[in-house]
Amino acid sequence: MGMSVNPGHIPSRGDALPDNRYLDREESWLRFNQRVLELAEDPSLPLLERVRFLAIFASNLDEFFMVRVAGLTRRMATGLAVQSASGRRPREVLERTSAVARELMLRHADVFRDQICPALAKEDIEILRWDELSQTEQERLHRMFRDRIYPVLTPLAVDSAHPFPYISGQSLNLAVVVRDPESEATMFARVKVPPVLPRFIEASADRFTPLEDVIAAHLGQLFTGMEVVEHHAFRVTRNQDLEIDEDISEGLLQALERELLRRRFGPVVRLEVEESISPEVLEMLTVELGIKDRQIYKVPGPLDLAGLHAIADLDRPELKYPPFVPSKQALPIDADLFAAIRERDVLVHHPYDSFTTTVQRLIEEAAADPQVLAIKQTLYRTSGDSPIVDALIGAAEAGKQVVVVVELKARFDERANIEWARKLEQAGCHVVYGFVGLKTHCKLSLVVRQESDGTLRRYCHVGTGNYHPKTARQYEDLGVLTAAPDVGEDVSTLFNHLTGYSRQNSYHRLLVAPHSLRSGLVERIEREIDHHRAGRPARIRMKCNGLVDEVLIDALYRASREGVPADIWVRGICALRPGIPDLSENIRVRSVLGRFLEHSRIFAFEAGGDPEVWLGSADLMHRNLDRRVEALVRVSDRAHRNELVRLLDLAMDDGTASWWLDGDGEWTRHQYAGTPGDDEAEPLLDIQRHLMRTRRWRTVDG
Template structure:
C-alpha cells in the first residue's frame, strides 16, 4: 500500500476509518496475489476486493462528498487524523486510484498468465477461431440480442437513466447517409443485460476452458445494433451512485413504505464514480464525465474488464476442483448419549458452536424442531439477513399455523432491504407477528427464543444467541459463535430484549446481557477499568478482543488508559481499526492483528483475565459508533467452564498464534506479516484439521496461546456463575 503523501503535522491518537478500511481491502488483495492460495480462489479474492470497493465508494466516498456539499470543513469526530474534509477526499482519491492500479496489475500480470498455464483462457473477439466465433454469434442471436435496447443521444433522445453499477457500452457514432460526414458525432449507449452471465463459455476441442466477456461479444456486434451509423469508437463503462438511504420519520407512512420508497430513490442517486476502459476515446470519456457531472478525479480508467467483481462468475464457471479449496463440511453436533433430544440436552448444559468449523445444522434444527414440536407454544426471532431458501424461514412460516410466532425483521440491513421487505410480507401473510424494531435503531442482535412446556409441566425458555446472521449460506464461510442455552438468567434477559424490540419497553437491566444502545458501552468500559485496577494492584491484567471493526473513541481511550496502567491487550480486528498500537507512553502494551483467510472472520469475542477468574463474552456488536449507539445489539456471557476454556485457549489462542494469514498493525498504520518461519501456523487450517480429526479436539496444543499462558491463566478457573437447572 502506498505511503501517505501529506502526513499529519503531528502524531494523532487515531487512524482515519476510511483509510483503515482501504488498508483492509489491500489485505484482501494480498490473498489474490498469494500464490499459496488455489488459483480460482485468488480470482475470487480479487472479485471480492472489487465488490468491497463498490460499497466503499457508494457509501463512504459518497458520504464525504455529501459533507463537503453541506459545508462541513473538519472531519467527523470519529476521523481524528488532523485532516480537513477536503484533504481527506484528496487522500482517499490517491489511495483509491493506487488500489485500482494494483487490482489490474494483479489481474493482468499474475492471474491471467496463471489461468492460461492451466488451460483457462479469457479471449477477445479477435482471438476467437472460426468455430468459437460461430458459436458466439449464435449465442448472441438467440440469447443476447432480444434483450438489448440501443439508444442514441441527440436532441430527440436524452441520455438514458443508467442504473447504479450497471455495465454499459458507450459508442461514438456518425451517420453514414450522404451529407452526414460533416455532422458532429453522437453518442450511443447499450446497457449490458444483468440477467445474463458476464462470461460466455465457448466450445473448445483442445481441452482448454475458454470464455469471452459478454460485453466484448456485444461490442463486436455493435454495428448490427446501430445500422446506418459508422462506429468511430466504443468502450465499456460503469457508474457508481450514492447509495445512502435517507429516511425521515413520518407519521403518515410506515417504516416499510419509507424504505421501499428510498430503495427506489437509491437507484437514482448522484453519480460518485465513473469506470471506463483504459484507452477509451477521450471524447467518449469527456461526454460521459460531463453527463454524470463528475470531476476528473472521479473517472477511473481500468486496464482490463470494467467491474472486476464479475470475476466471481469465472470462479463458478470453471469446473476444476484442483484450482479451488477442497470441500469442507463442519463438524456435526452429537447429543450426549443420555439426552433424549435437543431440549433435554439444553436442560443439562449449554452448547457453544464455532462456525463453520462446527456445522450450522444444529441451529437450523433448533428452529425447525421448535416449529414442529407441539410442546413449543411460542417462538420469537430476529432476522437481519437471511437466504432465499432458508429452512429456518420456512419453519417460521409453518409454525405460525399452530403457535404464536413473532419475528423482528430489520428492513434497513444495507443492500438487503428489498429482500427483507419480501420476507416481512411473506411472514405477515402466513400469520406471523412482524415488527420492525425501534425507529432510528437497526435491529442487529441475533436472538431466537422458544417457550416450551416440558414433560414435567414446567414452562421453560430456550434461546439461541449468536454473532452471525440466521443465514445457512454465509454460515459456511463466515466464522461465528453460537450459544444454545436454557440458562434461566440468559433466557429471561432475551425475553426482555424482545419486549424492548416490540414495545420499546425499557426499565429492565437485561442482565446478564450487555445491550446496545442501553448499557453496552458502560459495561465494556467497566470491564476494562477492572483490568486497570488489577494492574495497579500489581496483579496480572489482560484482555483480548476479537471483532470486525474498532472505531469508537471512548473505548479506544479506555484501552489507552489500560495500556498505560500495564494491562496487556491483544486485539484481533479484521477490518477497520482506529486505535494506534505500540505508541510509547500511550499504547505500549497493545498489539493489533488482522486475519484474512479462506473464511471471513466475523465473530466478536471479548475476554478479560479478571485476576484469574476470567470472563468471556460474545455478541453481534463491533466497537463502532453505529453498533454501540445506533443499533440494538446483544452481547452474552459464556458461563460453562469447558466452553470458556475452548473459547480462550483453542479459538482465541489459535488466532493469536497465527503466522500464515495474520498481519500486524504498526504504529504508523501499516500492516506487516509476522516474522517468517518454516512452517507458519494457520489458525483456520488448524481449526479445520480439528474438525477432520487431524488435530486434537477441545484444547489447542501447547504454545498456541503463549500470551494467555504468560498472563496467568493455564487451567480452568472456578465458575463465575453457578449452573442452574438439573436435568429432568
C-alpha cells in the same frame, strides 16, 4: 510519531491523550481490502480461490464507493461534513481515499492481467478479448449474439432530440461514436451491457470473453448504415446508501420500498473507464455525468471484475479449497436436543460446527414440538429459501405464538427482507420492524416450552452471526445455546423491549446497545487497570470486525499506559494505533483473512485470574454502539471460557499466520517463519485450517 507524551512521566487515568491518536477509518477500510487483494496475489492458494478473492475485492470496493465515499460526498455537499477523528479535513479524506483507491484498482487490474490470467491459461481456462478468439469461436458468438444478446439491447443515441440517457448505478456500458456516411455528422450513443446475461461469455470449453466485447463486435448491427468510429467501456457507481425519513406515522415497510425505487437515481461518485478511452469521449461523459476529475478511474480492461465469481464457480475441484464437512458433535443427532441444552450450555463455532444440526435444528424441533408454546426470533439477513423462515411459518400455522423482529434496513438485503417479512405476516407470525432510528442487529432466538412437569422453561440462542444457512458455511461465527434461567429472563426482557415500549436497561448476563454495551466494556477495561495496579492478573483480549469507537480506543490506550496488555484481533477497520511509546506500546493488533470470513465478536478480560468472556453481535463502531440494538452474552461455562481465550491467544501467537498493524496504519503479512524472503521458510500456522483439522477443537471438561 509526533506524540506529545513525556517518556519520564507515569501517566494516570486522567492524563490527556495526544490529538493524533486515531487512524483514518476510510483508509483503514481500504487497507482491509488490500489484504483481500494480497490473498488473490498468493500463489500458495488454490487458483480459483484467488480468482474469487479478485471478485470479492471488486464487489467490496463497489460497496465502499456506494456507501462510504457517497456518504462523505453528500455531507460535504450539504455542508454537514466535519473534521474526522484522525484530524483530516473532509476534502483531505476524500483526496486521500481517492488516491489509495486508484492505486489499489490499478494493482487489482495488474494482478488479473499479469498473474491470474496466465495461471488460468496453464490450467486450460482462458479469459480472452474478442480479437484473441478463433474464427470458429467468433462464428459461434455471432449466432449467440443474434439469438440471445441482440433482442435485449437498446442503443440510445444522444442528439438534439434525444437527451443524454440516465446511467444506472453499477451498470456496465459502451460509449459509442458513430458517423453518418452521407452527412459526415457524428453522434454519441450509449449501449447498456445487459446485467441479465453472464458477465463472461463462454466461447468454447473453458474459454471466455467479456460480454461487452461480444456486443462491441456487433455494433454495426445496432447502428445499421452508420460507421462505428470508436467504442469504449465505462461503468458508473452511484450513491446507494439509504436515507429514510422514519416518520412514525408511516409504515417503515412503505418508506423503505419508496427509497429503494429512488436509490437507482443517486448521484455519481465514481466513473470507471478503460485506459484506452479517447479524451473526447471521456470529456463528454464527464460533462454529462457532472463529475470531477478525482472521480474518474482509468484502469486496464475489462471493467467490473466482480463478475469473476462465475469463473471461480467453474467445476474444477482440483483448483479450489478441498471440501469441508462441518462437525455434528456439538449436538449429536441422536441426542435429545432440549435435554442436552438443559444439562449444559452448548457453545457452537460455525462453520466448524454444523449450523444445520445446532441452531437450525433448535428452531425446527421447536416448531414441531407440541410442548413448545412460543418462539421469538430476530432476523437481520437470511436466505430466500431459509429453512428457519419455513420453520417459523410452520410453527405459526400450528398455533404457536411466533414473534419475528425483522430488520428491513439490512444494507443491500432490504428487498429480500421485505419479501419474506410479508410471507411471515401472511402465515400469522407477529412481525415487528424494530425501533425508529435503530437497526436491530442482535442475534437472538427464544423458545418457550412447557416441560412434562408443567413448568415453563426458556431455551435461548445468542450468537454473533445471521440466521442464514448459506453464510453459516462461509462465515466464522459463535453462539451459545442455553437454558440458563438468567439468560432466558434477559432475552425475554429484550424481546419485550423490541416489541413493546419498555425502557429496560439492565440485564443479568447481557450487555445491550445502545444503553449499556459501550459503558459495560469501558467499565471492564477500567477494572483491568485496577487489577493490574493491585498486582493481580490483568489482560484484555478482543475479537471484532471493526474498531473505530473513540471512547473504547481511549479506554484501551489508558489501559496500555498503565501496563495492561491488550490483544486486538480485527478483520476490517481499525482506527487504533498500536505500538506507540507511552500510549499503546502494550497493544497488539492482528488480522486474519482466509477461506472463511472472520465474523465472530469476543471480548475477554483476565479479571484478576478468573476470566470474564463475552460474545455477541456488536462491533466497536459508532453505528453498533449508538444506532443499533446489539447484545453480548457473558459466557458462564468455565470450559467454554477457557477455550475462547485459547482461541484468541492462538490467533495472536507469533507462530500463527496473520497481518500485523503498526502505528502508521500499515499492515504487514506474516506468513512464513524465519527471515522474510527465505524460499525455504516454513509456513506459519493457518488458524482456519487448524480448526478444520481438529474439528472438535474444544474440550468439555475444562
